[in-house]
Amino acid sequence: MNASMIKKTLCLVVFVAMVLMSVLPGLQPHAANSYQGKVTADILNVRAKPGTSYAIVGKLRNGQVVNVTSQQNGWLKVSVGRVNGWVSAKYISAVSWTGYVNATSLNLRSTPSMKGRVIASLPNGTSLTVRGSQSSWLKVYVPSKKMTGWVSQSYVSKSKQSKASAPPSSTKTYYVTASSLNVRSKPSTSGSVLGSVKKNTAVQVYAKSGSWSQIKSSNGLKGWSSSNYLSVKKPSGTNPAPTPAPSSPQPSIGGGISGKTIVIDAGHGGMDPGALGRSYQEKALALTSANQLASLLRNSGARVIMTRASDVYLSLSKRVGISHAYNADAFVSLHYNSFASTSSGVMTFYYGYSKEGILASSIQRGLVSETGMRNMGAKFGNYHVLRENRRPAVLVELGFLSNPVEERYIATPNYQAKATRGIFNGILSYFATR
Numbered sequence: 378m379n380a381s382m383i384k385k386t387l388c389l390v391v392f393v394a395m396v397l398m399s400v401l402p403g404l405q406p407h408a409a410n411s412y413q414g415k416v417t418a419d420i421l422n423v424r425a426k427p428g429t430s431y432a433i434v435g436k437l438r439n440g441q442v443v444n445v446t447s448q449q450n451g452w453l454k455v456s457v458g459r460v461n462g463w464v465s466a467k468y469i470s471a472v473s474w475t476g477y478v479n480a481t482s483l484n485l486r487s488t489p490s491m492k493g494r495v496i497a498s499l500p501n502g503t504s505l506t507v508r509g510s511q512s513s514w515l516k517v518y519v520p521s522k523k524m525t526g527w528v529s530q531s532y533v534s535k536s537k538q539s540k541a542s543a544p545p546s547s548t549k550t551y552y553v554t555a556s557s558l559n560v561r562s563k564p565s566t567s568g569s570v571l572g573s574v575k576k577n578t579a580v581q582v583y584a585k586s587g588s589w590s591q592i593k594s595s596n597g598l599k600g601w602s603s604s605n606y607l608s609v610k611k612p613s614g615t616n617p618a619p620t621p622a623p624s625s626p627q628p629s630i631g632g633g634i635s636g637k638t639i640v641i642d643a644g645h646g647g648m649d650p651g652a653l654g655r656s657y658q659e660k661a662l663a664l665t666s667a668n669q670l671a672s673l674l675r676n677s678g679a680r681v682i683m684t685r686a687s688d689v690y691l692s693l694s695k696r697v698g699i700s701h702a703y704n705a706d707a708f709v710s711l712h713y714n715s716f717a718s719t720s721s722g723v724m725t726f727y728y729g730y731s732k733e734g735i736l737a738s739s740i741q742r743g744l745v746s747e748t749g750m751r752n753m754g755a756k757f758g759n760y761h762v763l764r765e766n767r768r769p770a771v772l773v774e775l776g777f778l779s780n781p782v783e784e785r786y787i788a789t790p791n792y793q794a795k796a797t798r799g800i801f802n803g804i805l806s807y808f809a810t811r
C-alpha cells in the first residue's frame with residue numbers, strides 16, 4: 378500500500394469514528410439537566426467511574442435523595458453530601474416537586490437563558506412541577522397551561538406566598554408590645570425566624586399582608602411580624618424612632634463587630650438536601666444554625682446578610698455573588714458533615730490562610746470551647762464558596778449526620794445554641810483584633 382492510499386485510509390477511519398461518536402451518545406458522557414433522584418435499591422454502590430469494575434467510593438440507602446448531574450452508558454453521576462460518583466441508572470427514579478411563582482409575572486422560556494424565546498407569561502401563584510435545573514434555571518411543567526419550559530429559580534418558592542400590599546408612601550413607626558417578637562422571612566408562622574426584637578422597640582412598618590406587618594428595626598433586621606404585637610402608641614421611656622438605615626454601614630470605631638457586614642450562608646437548600654442522616658437533612662439544620670447565628674450577630678450591632686432565609690435552592694456562584702455585592706467583612710458558610718457511621722467532630726475550612734486563616738482558627742476555637750466536640754481543626758478546603766470568594770470566607774462543618782449518635786445530639790436545641798454561640802464568639806474574637 379503506497380503512502381497516498383494509507384493517508385486516504387486514515388482519513389476514512391477518522392471520519393467513521395467522528396460519525397459514530399455523533400450518532401452513538403453512549404460513547405461519551407454528556408451533561409444532563411441536573412435533577413433530583415431517589416434510590417430504589419436497598420443498598421446502592423457509588424463508584425469512581427461509570428462501570429462495575431471501578432472502585433466503590435460510597436454507598437446509598439433506599440429512599441435517599443441525590444442530585445443527578447450527568448449520564449453515560451446507563452450510569453448516572455450523582456452527588457449527596459460529600460459522596461460524589463457514578464451509580465447504575467436502573468436504581469434511580471426521578472423526583473419532582475411543586476413550586477409556585479412568587480413574582481407578579483414570570484416568563485416561561487424555551488431554553489434556560491434570558492435569550493430563550495418566551496412561550497408563556499405565568500401570573501403570581503401559578504403552580505409548577507419542577508423536573509430539573511440548569512445553573513439558576515428550573516425546568517418546569519405548567520399543569521394549567523400543559524406546557525413545559527424554563528423559568529428563573531429566583532422567582533419560584535415551595536409554598537404560595539401571600540401577596541403583600543403595596544408599601545405605603547411613607548413608613549409609620551410602631552412599638553413592640555410582646556416581650557420578644559419574632560421577625561420571619563415571610564408573613565406566616567411557617568416563615569423562618571430571622572431574629573427577634575424586644576418589648577418597646579420602635580420599628581418602621583413598610584407593608585402589611587393580612588395580620589402581618591413588614592418591619593425594619595434600627596439594627597437593620599427586616600422581615601415579617603404579627604401585627605397583633607405592634608402598637609402606634611409610644612410607651613414611656615422608649616428610645617426615639619429609628620431612622621432608615623444607610624445603604625452602607627458606617628465603619629466601626631476602635632474595632633469590634635459593630636457595623637461589620639457578615640454574610641451567613643446556610644448550606645444547600647431547596648432541591649439540594651445536602652447530607653442525609655436517619656432523621657435530619659443538612660439543609661434544615663444549616664438554616665436553623667444560620668438563623669440563630671444571625672440573631673446573635675444582629676443583636677451585637679453587625680449588619681447581617683443571609684444568602685437564604687428559607688428552603689430555597691441557590692447556586693454556589695450566586696452565594697459568592699452575594700458576598701461580593703455586599704462587600705462582606707466575613708462570609709461564613711454553615712454545613713453538617715457525612716462520611717462514616719463512626720465519624721465525629723467539627724472543623725472549619727479556609728482557602729487562603731493569609732486572607733482568612735486567622736478567622737477560621739478563631740471560629741474553630743470558639744466552636745470547640747462551647748460545644749466540647751472533637752476538634753478536627755481549621756484546615757485548607759478547596760470549596761467553590763471559598764476559592765471564588767474575594768472576601769474573607771470560611772466553611773464550618775458542625776458535626777456528622779452519618780453518625781447516628783452524633784446526629785441525635787447535634788439536632789438538639791442545646792447543641793444548636795452552643796454551636797452558634799461558639800461561632801459567634803470566634804467571629805467576635807477575630808474582629809476584636811482587626
